[in-house]
Amino acid sequence: MLVTIDRASSVSLAEQIAASVRRNITEGKIQPGDRLPPARTLAHALDINMHTVLRGYQILKEEELIELRRGRGAVVIAAALTQAPVIEACQRFIHIAVKTGMTAPEILQMVKSRLDPLI
Amino acid sequence: MLVTIDRASSVSLAEQIAASVRRNITEGKIQPGDRLPPARTLAHALDINMHTVLRGYQILKEEELIELRRGRGAVVIAAALTQAPVIEACQRFIHIAVKTGMTAPEILQMVKSRLDPLI
DNA sequence: AACTTGTTTACGTTGAGCTAGAATAACTTA
DNA sequence: TAAGTTATTCTAGCTCAACGTAAACAAGTT
Numbered sequence: 318m319l320v321t322i323d324r325a326s327s328v329s330l331a332e333q334i335a336a337s338v339r340r341n342i343t344e345g346k347i348q349p350g351d352r353l354p355p356a357r358t359l360a361h362a363l364d365i366n367m368h369t370v371l372r373g374y375q376i377l378k379e380e381e382l383i384e385l386r387r388g389r390g391a392v393v394i395a396a397a398l399t400q401a402p403v404i405e406a407c408q409r410f411i412h413i414a415v416k417t418g419m420t421a422p423e424i425l426q427m428v429k430s431r432l433d434p435l436i
Numbered sequence: 437m438l439v440t441i442d443r444a445s446s447v448s449l450a451e452q453i454a455a456s457v458r459r460n461i462t463e464g465k466i467q468p469g470d471r472l473p474p475a476r477t478l479a480h481a482l483d484i485n486m487h488t489v490l491r492g493y494q495i496l497k498e499e500e501l502i503e504l505r506r507g508r509g510a511v512v513i514a515a516a517l518t519q520a521p522v523i524e525a526c527q528r529f530i531h532i533a534v535k536t537g538m539t540a541p542e543i544l545q546m547v548k549s550r551l552d553p554l555i
Numbered sequence: 556a557a558c559t560t561g562t563t564t565a566c567g568t569t570g571a572g573c574t575a576g577a578a579t580a581a582c583t584t585a
Numbered sequence: 586t587a588a589g590t591t592a593t594t595c596t597a598g599c600t601c602a603a604c605g606t607a608a609a610c611a612a613g614t615t
Contacts, residue, residue, distance in 0.1 A: 328534070329572060340537025355591060366574045371592070387592040388582025398536075406532045407546055410525040417518045421551045427526055428547050432540045435530075446571090448603065474560060485605050490561070506561040507613025 319346065320354070322363055327435060330365055334373030335380075342382065343398045353383065353391035438465060439473070441482055449484055453492030454499075461501065461512060461520040468517055472502065472510035499523055 319341055322333045341347040353359070356374065360367040374391050377383045382395040414424045438460055441452045460466040472478070475493065479486040493510050496502045501516040501523075533543045 331572080336535060336537035338537075339535070343536060357591075367592095368575085369573060372572085374592090385592065386582065387580060388590055390582095390591060400536060403529070403533050403536050403538070403546075406525075406529040407550060410522070410529040411547065411550055413525045414522050417522050419522065424551060425544065425547060427522070428530065428544060431526060431530055432543060435534060435540070450603085476560075486561095487606090488604060491603090493561090504561060505613065506611060507559055509560060 318362065320359060320363070322365070330369050331372035331376060334359075334370060335376040338373070338377055339382065339398065342393060342395060343400055345397055347393055349393050349396055351393045352389075353393070355390050437481065439478060439482070441484070449488045450491035450495060453478075453489060454495040455524075457492070457496055458499075458501065458520045458524055461516050462524055464517070466512055468512050468514040470512045471508075472512070474509050 320334060320337045322330055322337070324330075326333060328336070338347065338353065347353075353374065354362070356367045356370040360370045363370070374383065374385060377391075378385050382393065382398075383391045384394050385391055411424065414427070419427070439453060439456045441449055441456070443449075445452060447455070457466065457472060466472075472493065473481070475486045475489040479489045482489070493502065493504060496510075497504050499519070500513060501520055502510045502512050504510050530543065533546070538546070
């Protein structure tokens with residue numbers, strides 16, 4: 318299963334589907350030209366509604382990561398996404414934290430406590 | 437108006453209030469020792485409910501950026517000036533990471549691996 | 556004592572997200 | 586051309602969190 322979701326998460330299912338696909342593109346597991354599963358198929362596999370899957374696909378379409386065509390499905394158009402923005406944000410955060418005088422455990426704890434509500 | 441909100445935003449009003457105050461502290465527009473407007477006053481000025489403002493203040497209290505006391509109101513804590521920017525950077529990082537599709541363990545690992553060399 | 560301001564409780568309202576079903580349009584394939 | 590596939594659109598209902606309303610209360614300040 319390439320696309321996965323977590324019903325316990327507070328992040329909406331549509332956003333999770335978009336994030337999951339985005340991640341697969343970043344990791345190169347999905348290449349430009351590849352087709353995503355048809356909404357009905359994926360919906361059935363994940364045991365969620367087709368409309369919810371399509372909402373996730375719609376998010377990716379607005380980000381110009383995929384193309385949606387009736388009869389053909391969802392096709393990836395974007396080249397591999399870079400994780401540069403994440404790394405940059407991570408480094409920036411750590412830099413400020415260290416500069417402030419926080420210890421490693423404190424920094425980790427800060428991330429952990431802010432991550433919990435999202436799971 | 438030091439504290440502002442955007443009703444069109446998908447971010448909750450309480451979070452927006454907390455973010456707005458945090459930003460003002462980071463930018464030095466609000467100094468440690470300063471008092472935030474009383475919840476009732478700010479609620480009236482922004483045309484929202486007192487509970488919503490207090491919910492925002494509560495977030496800042498949990499982050500140890502302000503102190504809440506009955507009769508005295510919300511006062512910015514001394515250490516707030518150094519902590520606010522870290523919290524902002526942390527939230528920004530997590531936001532991007534989640535959007536990219538990273539899982540909680542992966543996000544933690546990313547921080548950890550970048551933290552190790554510093555110890 | 557009077558006033559200010561956060562705290563708590565209880566309940567009502569609203570909107571976003573999800574589900575469901577059905578009809579329709581565009582594309583593919585035989 | 587015909588049949589099958591798949592996204593698109595519409596209507597409608599459900600649930601839950603966010604937000605609002607109202608009121609009484611507690612701990613400060615003046």
